[in-house]
Amino acid sequence: MGYIPLFLTMGGACLLFFLTVKNTLQKKLILQRELFAQLGNAHPALGLKSGELADPDKIMDSWKTAPEKKSVPQKSLDLIRELKVNRHQYNALIKKAPYNWVAAIGGFHAI
Numbered sequence: 675m676g677y678i679p680l681f682l683t684m685g686g687a688c689l690l691f692f693l694t695v696k697n698t699l700q701k702k703l704i705l706q707r708e709l710f711a712q713l714g715n716a717h718p719a720l721g722l723k724s725g726e727l728a729d730p731d732k733i734m735d736s737w738k739t740a741p742e743k744k745s746v747p748q749k750s751l752d753l754i755r756e757l758k759v760n761r762h763q764y765n766a767l768i769k770k771a772p773y774n775w776v777a778a779i780g781g782f783h784a785i
Contacts, residue, residue, distance in 0.1 A: 692776050698767070699776070699782050702760055702767075706785060709753055717750065720736070730761070731758075734754060768784055
C-alpha cells in the first residue's frame with residue numbers, strides 16, 4: 675500500500691508534463707499559421723494560403739529576386755523575423771531530450 679501513492683504521484687506528474695509540452699507545441703504551430711496568414715493578407719501576390727506553412731527564407735528570396743524591386747515594408751520584415759524566431763524555437767524545443775519524447779508521441783514534426 676505504500677507504493678501506490680508514489681506511483682499515482684509520478685504518473686500524474688508525467689501526465690501534466692506531457693499536456694503542458696503538447697499545449698506549448700500546439701500554440702507555436704498556431705502562431706506560425708497565424709503569422710503566415712497575416713503575411714498572406716498583407717501580400718496577396720505571394721499566394722500563401724491560410725493554414726499553410728512555408729519557408730520564410732524562400733519568401734525573402736522571392737522578394738529579393740522580384741522584377742519590380744519594390745521595397746518591402748517594415749511590418750512585413752517584422753513578420754518574417756517573427757516567423758523565423760518561432761520556427762527556431764519550435765525546432766529547438768523538439769530536439770531537446772524530454773520534449774522530443776512528447777513530440778514523438780504527440781506526432782509533432784519540425785517546421
